[in-house]
Amino acid sequence: MTTLFTILFDGIAYGMLLFVLACGLAVTLGLMNFVNLAHGAFAMAGGYVCAVLVNQSGWPFFAALPLAFVASAAIGVVLERSLYRHLYNRSHLDQVLFSVGLVFMSVAAVDYIMGSSRIFIKLPAALEGQIDFFGVGIGRYRLMIIVICGLLTAALQLILAKTRFGSRLRAAVDDPRAASGLGINVPQVFAFTFAFGCGLAGLGGALSAEILGLDPYFPLKFMIYFLIVVTVGGSSSITGPFLASLLLGIGDVAGKYYVPKMGPFVIYTIMIVILIWRPNGLFGRTAAR
Amino acid sequence: MTAPADVSSLAVSRARWRPAEIAFWILALSCAFLFPSRYLIMTDIVRLALFALSLDLILGYAGIVSLGHAAFFGVGAYSAGLLALHGIVNEPVLALLVAGLAATIVGFATSFLVIRGVDLTRLMVTLGIALLLEALAERFSNITGGTDGLQGIEMQPLLGLFAFDMFGKVGFFYCLTVLFLLFLLARRIVHSPFGLSLRAIRNNPLRAAAIGVPVNRRLIAIYTLAAFYAGIAGALFTQTTALASLDVFSFERSADLMLVLVIGGTGYLYGGLIGAVVFKMLQELFQTITPQYWLFWIGLVLVVIVLVGRARMHRWALWLPNLLIRRFAGRKAVVVVPESDPS
Numbered sequence: 001m002t003t004l005f006t007i008l009f010d011g012i013a014y015g016m017l018l019f020v021l022a023c024g025l026a027v028t029l030g031l032m033n034f035v036n037l038a039h040g041a042f043a044m045a046g047g048y049v050c051a052v053l054v055n056q057s058g059w060p061f062f063a064a065l066p067l068a069f070v071a072s073a074a075i076g077v078v079l080e081r082s083l084y085r086h087l088y089n090r091s092h093l094d095q096v097l098f099s100v101g102l103v104f105m106s107v108a109a110v111d112y113i114m115g116s117s118r119i120f121i122k123l124p125a126a127l128e129g130q131i132d133f134f135g136v137g138i139g140r141y142r143l144m145i146i147v148i149c150g151l152l153t154a155a156l157q158l159i160l161a162k163t164r165f166g167s168r169l170r171a172a173v174d175d176p177r178a179a180s181g182l183g184i185n186v187p188q189v190f191a192f193t194f195a196f197g198c199g200l201a202g203l204g205g206a207l208s209a210e211i212l213g214l215d216p217y218f219p220l221k222f223m224i225y226f227l228i229v230v231t232v233g234g235s236s237s238i239t240g241p242f243l244a245s246l247l248l249g250i251g252d253v254a255g256k257y258y259v260p261k262m263g264p265f266v267i268y269t270i271m272i273v274i275l276i277w278r279p280n281g282l283f284g285r286t287a288a289r
Numbered sequence: 290m291t292a293p294a295d296v297s298s299l300a301v302s303r304a305r306w307r308p309a310e311i312a313f314w315i316l317a318l319s320c321a322f323l324f325p326s327r328y329l330i331m332t333d334i335v336r337l338a339l340f341a342l343s344l345d346l347i348l349g350y351a352g353i354v355s356l357g358h359a360a361f362f363g364v365g366a367y368s369a370g371l372l373a374l375h376g377i378v379n380e381p382v383l384a385l386l387v388a389g390l391a392a393t394i395v396g397f398a399t400s401f402l403v404i405r406g407v408d409l410t411r412l413m414v415t416l417g418i419a420l421l422l423e424a425l426a427e428r429f430s431n432i433t434g435g436t437d438g439l440q441g442i443e444m445q446p447l448l449g450l451f452a453f454d455m456f457g458k459v460g461f462f463y464c465l466t467v468l469f470l471l472f473l474l475a476r477r478i479v480h481s482p483f484g485l486s487l488r489a490i491r492n493n494p495l496r497a498a499a500i501g502v503p504v505n506r507r508l509i510a511i512y513t514l515a516a517f518y519a520g521i522a523g524a525l526f527t528q529t530t531a532l533a534s535l536d537v538f539s540f541e542r543s544a545d546l547m548l549v550l551v552i553g554g555t556g557y558l559y560g561g562l563i564g565a566v567v568f569k570m571l572q573e574l575f576q577t578i579t580p581q582y583w584l585f586w587i588g589l590v591l592v593v594i595v596l597v598g599r600a601r602m603h604r605w606a607l608w609l610p611n612l613l614i615r616r617f618a619g620r621k622a623v624v625v626v627p628e629s630d631p632s
Contacts, residue, residue, distance in 0.1 A: 092408045093354050096356065097591050098591065098596070101589065102588065102592060108585030220541075223540075224420060227413055228413075261428060262428060269421065272421070275406065275417075279407065
């Protein structure tokens with residue numbers, strides 16, 4: 001019974017992490033219909049910024065986290081303004097080629113600057129070890145992830161549903177032409193959203209160094225996971241990707257625990273079956289774009 | 290003249306062999322005699338060209354964007370490796386066909402998954418299938434050798450006559466012959482009414498269905514055929530290198546393949562062939578400049594190609610040949626221009 005709870009807990013932490021990593025992609029891929037396979041590269045950038053700040057400059061971990069967000073968002077906004085925006089109207093093939101090219105460049109560049117081995121971030125002592133909670137061992141680090149990611153999710157949902165910016169974004173996505181006719185600066189909204197999504201990915205990358213492992217091949221290794229979250233979760237709201245990432249997280253942890261030999265086999269099979277069953281995702285809208 | 294006669298005469302005139310094409314193949318054959326010390330890399334190019342030809346069939350002609358074409362390459366490679374390792378089919382040409390058929394079966398089975406859904410779903414499903422097969426190959430390591438790959442593959446002489454030599458001479462001629470034969474087949478297919486119907490589907494599936502083209506069945510057929518081609522390419526890889534490891538399924542292989550096709554241009558069969566030559570040369574060049582970081586430059590090439598625009602880049606590449614032809618032959622250019630890309 002206790003192992004079941006531990007698996008559930010680890011799975012939720014993992015899923016939350018995946019959600020923060022992938023929810024930026026849910027906007028670019030799901031809402032703006034841009035196939036951005038390079039999303040993991042932004043996460044990796046955030047992770048490495050955090051690692052350099054903590055390990056080499058001696059910053060405290062919690063001060064480095066926002067910096068990871070800012071750095072990734074800055075890279076995101078620069079790339080969006082200079083490169084990505086030219087490709088919004090191009091074919092999916094072009095978008096795939098372009099983002100794969102970016103992934104390759106980021107992998108080689110990080111390998112060149114930081115070396116190819118896995119990087120660890122020094123954690124503050126308060127985050128190490130476990131708390132005993134009614135006989136269930138709960139990792140402090142994972143607990144922190146659940147708290148941070150839970151708060152972020154709630155904040156995102158509020159921003160999207162309640163604020164003026166949220167309604168602008170939803171309008172711009174539903175019908176860009178009508179939205180710009182109403183005086184909404186659609187490119188600006190997209191650029192801001194893109195940068196915010198990249199920032200979140202960077203934050204996720206910094207948080208995930210401990211759990212997922214951070215090395216130059218991070219964007220390639222986890223690309224499929226981000227894509228699964230978005231395609232399975234659909235794009236009508238952020239609840240879909242959120243539930244999808246929880247499912248994926250728990251499924252992956254449980255799969256690795258109960259059928260370790262099957263590896264990622266379970267996840268891929270489930271993904272293909274879901275996509276065949278509902279091509280627009282579990283919680284997607286019915287109209288295909 | 291009635292409309293059907295128009296279409297068929299157009300198809301026939303397009304299918305005619307042009308001098309440039311004949312020159313291309315003579316050039317390919319003469320490479321074998323011009324660079325006798327470079328057989329290994331030339332074999333590599335020929336294999337890659339066949340693989341790219343396979344992707345061109347579904348991407349350039351049917352408009353299916355696949356991120357996991359390495360799946361069939363891998364099936365072909367492992368089948369050929371296992372057949373040779375356990376001595377089931379010793380004759381390489383026969384084993385090649387059997388491996389190709391294995392990939393065909395996998396292609397046919399997965400084609401039903403691929404024809405469903407829109408671009409994005411297709412991307413995900415093709416990628417998922419390749420990853421799934423990679424995971425399977427790792428899982429059943431008692432058959433596939435796991436991460437070490439198949440070891441100790443020994444190839445029997447071709448047709449019982451020509452033994453594979455260490456300089457790769459026999460391997461090269463073997464691959465080139467297979468490429469040429471399969472190219473002839475592909476050329477015949479894309480110029481047939483079947484091929485024309487594929488283009489109709491690529492340009493607009495709804496309209497194609499409206500004029501009576503059975504869209505799904507055509508897509509299944511071409512996807513299965515492309516799987517056969519990819520399987521053959523994979524089997525050639527195993528037979529000429531005596532290797533088959535997990536990286537035959539890797540995402541990088543599928544991504545590189547797209548780059549090959551994009552360099553050469555989609556939708557006119559020679560794209561994959563020319564792309565393979567350019568890609569391998571670029572790779573060689575980058576690997577000699579920066580052995581560890583050549584991936585960066587490959588990525589840069591991809592980004593630049595997309596930003597410049599594929600159609601524009603091919604116009605630039607064809608500018609000089611077209612100018613020469615206009616100047617000296619006094620007629621319109623006959624150099625094949627890549628067709629517009631699927632959107």
